[in-house]
Amino acid sequence: DAKTTQPPSMDCAEGRAANLPCNHSTISGNEYVYWYRQIHSQGPQYIIHGLKNNETNEMASLIITEDRKSSTLILPHATLRDTAVYYCIAGNQFYFGTGTSLTVIP
């Protein structure tokens, strides 16, 4: 798995888009990028994943740069319930980095 680097914390106003960056410059060609989030004292929740192309589902969008060295998770309209720690994983062994603690502010 590639090492991932994420900002330790971010704030976002309720209703606005939350853009969470992740650097994974050592990612290999066959390694996926996954995003999970963890609300306090719960197991991580799957959000989205991708290999090369941008992806969108009902929860979020994932933008992967052309060189695949970084990606951005976009929550289009953040709500208070999106407050959580967001983890970016680059690889297929599911090693977790330190994540980004996102706080959505009313």
Add this chain to the structure above:
Amino acid sequence: GAVVSQHPSWVICKSGTSVKIECRSLDFQATTMFWYRQFPKQSLMLMATSNEGSKATYEQGVEKDKFLINHASLTLSTLTVTSAHPEDSSFYICSARDTGVTEAFFGQGTRLTVV
């Protein structure tokens, strides 16, 4: 969606006893399972990976004789913490992945407190 159920949600045990945690995939076949532990305010630390019917592969520094993992069926894996001590108190989380599926799904976690 894919559901992974962990049991129990929390457990308190006496020092020196063993505790078993179950992880079940409810609506898919868990050909690969992952076990993690998480200390307060820290990230998840991968302990071991297991494939159904095979011995688990433990991460460096994780004692395989202390943390026994069994993955004998496609829907069930167990983690047994043997001779538990207070320093084993932690949040234990499992996840499961099906063959041909890239993403893994997580259980709700088990809070272990050893007194």
